Amino acid sequence: MTQKHSLLGTFSYLDDLLKAIEQARERGMHVETVYSPCPNHEIQEAMCMKPSSVRFFTLTGGILGVLFGIGLVIYTSLQWKFIVSGKPVIPLVPAVVVGFEFCILFSVLFTVAGLLFKSRLPRPGLPAHYREGLSQDEFGLLLRCRPEESRTVREFLKAAGAKEIHELPS
Amino acid sequence: MEKLTYRSIDEDVLRNMQAPTRTYYYLLALCFAGILLGAFCWGYMIATGIGVAGMKHPVFWGTFLINFVFWVGIAHSGTLISAILYLFRAPWRTAIARSAEAMTVFAVVTAGLFPFIHLGRVWIVYWILPYPNERNLWPNFQSPLVFDVIAISTYLTVSAMFWYTGLMPDLAVVRDKARGIRKKIYGALSLGWTGSHRRWNHYGKAYLLFAALATPLVISVHSVVSWDFALSIVPGWHSTIFAPYFVAGAIHSGLAMVLTLLIPMRKVFRFEHLITMNILENIAKTIIFTGLIVGYAYATEYFMAYYSGNVFERDTMIWRAIGNYSTAFWIMVVCNTLVPLLLFFKRVRTNLKRLFAISILVNVGMWYERFVIIISSAAHQFDPYSWTHYSPTWVEYGIMLGSFSLFGFLFLLFARFLPTVSMTEMKESLEPPRRNHRSRSISGTGEGSS
Numbered sequence: 190m191t192q193k194h195s196l197l198g199t200f201s202y203l204d205d206l207l208k209a210i211e212q213a214r215e216r217g218m219h220v221e222t223v224y225s226p227c228p229n230h231e232i233q234e235a236m237c238m239k240p241s242s243v244r245f246f247t248l249t250g251g252i253l254g255v256l257f258g259i260g261l262v263i264y265t266s267l268q269w270k271f272i273v274s275g276k277p278v279i280p281l282v283p284a285v286v287v288g289f290e291f292c293i294l295f296s297v298l299f300t301v302a303g304l305l306f307k308s309r310l311p312r313p314g315l316p317a318h319y320r321e322g323l324s325q326d327e328f329g330l331l332l333r334c335r336p337e338e339s340r341t342v343r344e345f346l347k348a349a350g351a352k353e354i355h356e357l358p359s
Numbered sequence: 360m361e362k363l364t365y366r367s368i369d370e371d372v373l374r375n376m377q378a379p380t381r382t383y384y385y386l387l388a389l390c391f392a393g394i395l396l397g398a399f400c401w402g403y404m405i406a407t408g409i410g411v412a413g414m415k416h417p418v419f420w421g422t423f424l425i426n427f428v429f430w431v432g433i434a435h436s437g438t439l440i441s442a443i444l445y446l447f448r449a450p451w452r453t454a455i456a457r458s459a460e461a462m463t464v465f466a467v468v469t470a471g472l473f474p475f476i477h478l479g480r481v482w483i484v485y486w487i488l489p490y491p492n493e494r495n496l497w498p499n500f501q502s503p504l505v506f507d508v509i510a511i512s513t514y515l516t517v518s519a520m521f522w523y524t525g526l527m528p529d530l531a532v533v534r535d536k537a538r539g540i541r542k543k544i545y546g547a548l549s550l551g552w553t554g555s556h557r558r559w560n561h562y563g564k565a566y567l568l569f570a571a572l573a574t575p576l577v578i579s580v581h582s583v584v585s586w587d588f589a590l591s592i593v594p595g596w597h598s599t600i601f602a603p604y605f606v607a608g609a610i611h612s613g614l615a616m617v618l619t620l621l622i623p624m625r626k627v628f629r630f631e632h633l634i635t636m637n638i639l640e641n642i643a644k645t646i647i648f649t650g651l652i653v654g655y656a657y658a659t660e661y662f663m664a665y666y667s668g669n670v671f672e673r674d675t676m677i678w679r680a681i682g683n684y685s686t687a688f689w690i691m692v693v694c695n696t697l698v699p700l701l702l703f704f705k706r707v708r709t710n711l712k713r714l715f716a717i718s719i720l721v722n723v724g725m726w727y728e729r730f731v732i733i734i735s736s737a738a739h740q741f742d743p744y745s746w747t748h749y750s751p752t753w754v755e756y757g758i759m760l761g762s763f764s765l766f767g768f769l770f771l772l773f774a775r776f777l778p779t780v781s782m783t784e785m786k787e788s789l790e791p792p793r794r795n796h797r798s799r800s801i802s803g804t805g806e807g808s809s
Contacts, residue, residue, distance in 0.1 A: 203791040226365055227528070227786035228559040236556050241564035247572075261489060265497035273501055283501045286583065287509060293576045294513040297569065301520050304565040305550075308558045312551030321535035324528070324554055326365035326792070350794070 194339045197318045198351030199327045205350035206328040210235045224329030243303040250299025258291030375628045390768035397761010400754045409479040418737045418749040423477035425729040430470030436613025437463025442573035454633045457781040460522040465769040467515045503586040510583040521569045529778040581609045594675040595736035604656035611649035612725035618718035643708035650699030687727045694724025
């Protein structure tokens, strides 16, 4: 397996970072990760991100929730077959309320599960290249390269306006 | 907001998580004492019997249910601010969303205690849950009380998840600034969040979906609470307007509670530049709107009682206004519908003292609204032989004080240990730092150009 080096460049300005991403891609460099203190649509566009698949978890949860809620009402009603207030044994209108609440509950639980699963969370520690400023007011660009390319990548990051460059052999 | 930067936002918010003043500990101790008093009263009631509360035939829903509805209502504005206004892209919600969400979670926790207290035999409360058992007994899913259990449990789960998801990136900021044991604790709480572009992508989608799911949920929850009353045949309760009436009332009271909490908080934490007067003014304007809906609902109740020709309904409505509970009724009308009209005047809604006073009055009015709805109908039903007068006992007052103390205690802990303003959302609302502002505005590629 080829050894790879990771180089993290930290940037104070978003436009520097966006330009660096664009140039790194043009030069065929491997952009591993981009860090930012808050969500930014320009970074998402620069990284050509597809819409998150978390929404499919939500949809699955919602469908399962409705089926579970309505199924629970039907199953429990059929256990004794009591006629309450002259209503049918399987009450459809109340089942809608129960089905709706379970739909929301399961959707949210599945969304959380999807978010954690897709984000690979929880993690016991932080990546070795992570810097504290990245959650505060700095942007980060992590590039991976072969050991012999690290000098070129370092120079590229410096020229692109990186405030600091951290190199880590992986 | 021009003077704000990413760094200044972090510094302002994190400054308030450092060692608090002596006043903070006094307040915390006061709230804890209130909780102990409430716990003692509850313990006394469990040991002695539920008869020590003032409830007697036919009023079986006393202050326990009043407080339950009151606290569920308080919770609703948190979701309005965090979810509904998020979907509408209202920028003024950003600075107050975190506190409002916290308020939602703590209010639902407080509300959720009251059905436990009211059941008397709290140790068998799990009977209400649908679980397989040897006698094959299940809850009756045609009962609105069972709807309520499901709706409130769902609401608590969803609002807690929504709150925690929003907190995750901010906890990472706290982790990165902290040292020692605090770093470990906040590191564990932030789950290893790093702010990579993939995580922001999933986070943004999940947050949007939470908001989209919480919006119908919040409407359904207070509708379900209203059906606890509306699906019975008691005069004053059996009404089709109850669901929207309750939802509007819930948001009305919740917004007032947001003001009650935020006005002192912004002063103590020196958040004047984050929670601006403009934000408080917007909340005040929303209170005018909800107050008008509530006033319209009060009038509609009377019109329906008159127009339906139902003598029981008419009698209940007249009795509310001039009967034993008329004082509570007029407090309700004045505080909820007339006092908020003062907010039409700019000099009232931009004056913090007046705004704070109005928010307290609306809270009082909304508590009395629940009192009037629940007690005046239950105590004055069809048969004059069973008409009665209900007044709470010291046990109920003690438990009520305990509930307010619990809410205050949780909010004080939140203010000390968690970021009270969402740093992530505040940063997102700012123009990102750029080396060359001019070139960007000419190219017009970003959000700032619109």
